[in-house]
Amino acid sequence: MTKSINQWRIYLWTALAALLALPAIAMMAGAEGVAWGPGDFLIMTVLLGLLGLGIEFVSRVSKSARGKAVGIGVAVLAFLWLWAELAVGVFTNLGS
Structure with missing residues (x-):
């Protein structure tokens, strides 16, 4: 079980690093x-x-699959909200 948890963590952090690399790749491509x-x-x-x-x-604290799904969903929504706020200021003027 430990091996599958470590494998999942590697996929998570690799995916996040790839997301961070996308703008750099786009800038090098002249987008x-x-x-x-x-x-x-x-x-x-x-x-x-x-x-x-x-x-x-x-994923470590929650024991149920439903709790994990809800918690991860909340984390992703919080990330997207803060990103949008910093980019354009959807609800406030943080992005202005």
Whole structure:
């Protein structure tokens, strides 16, 4: 069982690192509208790190599959809300 848990953790952190690499790849490919600076990468690294830690926390604390699904869903929704707030300020003027 420990091996499958470690394998799942490797997939999680690899997927989060790949998400962080996507804007860099897009900028190297010359995609329009993608112009991240070092601060953008730093903030997204922190956000994705917190998301990963939240998912790991929920998966360790919750015993039921339903509890894990709800907890991970809340973590993902919190990540998406904060990302949108910082990007464009959906509900507040944090992104302005």
